[in-house]
Amino acid sequence: MILPPKKWSNAFRCVEGGDPDAVAVIKDAPLPAVVDHAHNSGTHPLSAAITARTEGLPYGTPSGRGESVDEIFLMNVSFTPHCCRSCWTDEPACAGTSLRMGRRGMDGRSMAPPPDPGIDSMDWPSPVPATADDETGTSWMVQRAWPDKTPGEFVLEVLTPGRSGVRGAHLRQGQFELLPLDDPGLPALREEAQKGELISYWPSRQAVVRADGCYIKIFSPGGAVVPAERCAQMDVLLDGNFTTPRMLRQSSRADVIVFSAIAGPTLNELGREQGAACDEAFARAWEKWSRAWVAELNGSRGHAAQSVLDSLPLRPPQWEVTKMWRRVDDWLRHNENVPELSSQRDTLRAAAERVATDLLRTAPDPMVWAHGDLYDRQIIVPDGDIPPGLLDFDSTARHEAARDLAGLDVRLELHLRNNRMTRARYLTAHTQVLAVAEQLHVSPVRFDAYSDAIWLRVALSPLPGRFSLAIAVLAERAAQELRQ
Template sequence: MTGRAAGSWPALVGAREPQEIEIDGERLVVRRSWPGKNGVRSYECCDASGRIRALTDDPRRGLTLLPHARDRKLPSLRPCGQLLVHRAGKRAVERVSRGYRKHLRAGGSGDVVTATHTMGGLAASAGFAVPRVLGTSEHSVMLSTVPGVPLLELSPEDWGRAWGRWSVAWPRLVRGAVGPSEQWQVHDAAAEAAVVAKWFEHVREYDAGGLAGRFAERLDEVETRVRRDLSSLQAGSCCSTGPVGGGMVPAHRDLHDGQMLFDPATNGVGLLDFDTAVLAERELDLANLDVHLELRVMQGLLGEAAADVGRQAIRQAAVAVGADARRLETYREATRARLGCVYAFRWQWVPVAERMLEGLG
């Protein structure tokens, strides 16, 4: 991946993440998991009928399996649409006839609506197709569909067309005039360092993928280096200025191929999920998108030739927005560290998580 310190991370000897969980006579296949507070783990599973089920593992209360598409902390959730995502007590997404409904804890819908209007509005002005808010309540937001096909399902020709269109539209979004500052949170290098530190803390607390118990010193070394490099960005000055002071620009903060669609009939690129939108350095989103291409190659979901097409588009966008090469590489390293920790919690990708962390020196 980065060509550094090959072989410096010992080979994985078993994921130590559950692939299946049995509870009340049901055998559930784990799709993914997340760390929580006080040692609680949340799991998203599939039951024997192929339905998504949310489950928690609390060290004090044991395993709790929620009924399909029901969650007392997400009172708007009902088993009526096709459930796509369910993180117990936090968030659920379902496909319904009108579009997609996000179910959130009380008070969360306002932030989603604001982000969809602000960042989504900038994206639409830049030429992206974006979801529209069709309705909202205290616990849910209804969003319209966006035309297009997920990038990983495109033909090689359409893959290239999609990235070409993205590389033109993205700089227009970044250069867009932001609205009142109170509508935006700021996510600087110090904030990114805090996110990275939190994920390393999660890996240590839960021994995700068995990494913490076997490679404690190695994890400490990687985290220290990444946080130090991010701190050096915070202490320095940005290479160029954006529409607001300090080089901050509109940022998606979760930009990856899965947040993008392409419509071959119209050559339109769709952009999704603006919930995490902030003002950040222009290098943040570009780095996140670039490293996700590395990740897809390691997952076996994308070939190197296709990844190079995406990387070239990212390089073109980086030049267009005035990104600084050193800052971009620092954010890439931070993204690799963060994703390595995130994917350590997913049993099928623990070897990939190890490889990502290995590439950090």
């Protein structure tokens, strides 16, 4: 039975009062009608819709109708752009209540539902395998990969089950070779690696060792000068809103920095934990980050903090485009003599042209402080009232706020599409990112432009499946834009 419009508000009030007939009416009505009328029926009307449709099941739990609170929330924000989850649950309000982020949000248009894990796409070939065997027959999983100086050659970060830490490797014309810790580009690596577990390694460029109560970051000689300066600057700039690691030691050759550890899990680690209690902790952690991020970028600064901000490098859209084309050219150079990649090269060029055009065709948002490499592994959530922690300020600069937020959001979508995050948790985190963007007055077109630029970077990764996934996502987003 479908109620006339004037009867809806009474029905919702009766649901809240426990009337079983009203529950049955709303439960059996079409979901769009329920949500549309719920929004216009009272102060917190969707709590009644949720009660009726999911029979009181917790957030993220599918009901007998095959719906979940997530889907009702998505339908709600699609119909009603001025409502957030705090309107109809006991969760604290998000950082902003008018999500309008272009393709990924409202701005007068329907919000796209969260993507399904995986994506149908052309199976483009990849030059780097998922696993490789060394000369002893041990199988190594490839975690990260970078083009080397010679076309067709790559440097890898690999690991194998049963052994702690990661190793470096070369892939030359399809031949896999493990690298010793005597890295000519990182002369301090072998000594420092003996002090703990090697957890990150870009051969000849940079490495991180986790030791007792600290982290050791290894650079090429002289390479630690700017990172040490940035870390000291962040102590001044971020004081109060974020916890930053302390520098405990620097080497005389400026190739090693030892940082203090920050207690607490990262947002990435919280996202992998199981259980309803973990869902609540995950939501609270993202809210804690969002409050701190908005406070940092919207807050007033003293003279010392403003001086630090003014001294940071400026990264306008033109810089982003130049860097993007440099990466694209490197990819093309590495793959120029592979006949079977000809269509792949054409597809990449077309995608890069579109991304560059979108970055430059609209006026940029104001330049603000930017982390430069923000994702969920860089954000730590301590217990209690301790401010959230931030790691790795090597790339910090002045940039549009959209750059950090779009990068963080793309990482979340990658987790979802690769089945490393549930849809419910993706929605929780994604909603917080959009709410922060709203609070910071990020232009939707700038958010979308930087999001596409980040997806193009994913396409340039030599790891298996990355090009296929990212190009398909960019095509999907372009098609969605044409439909709007």
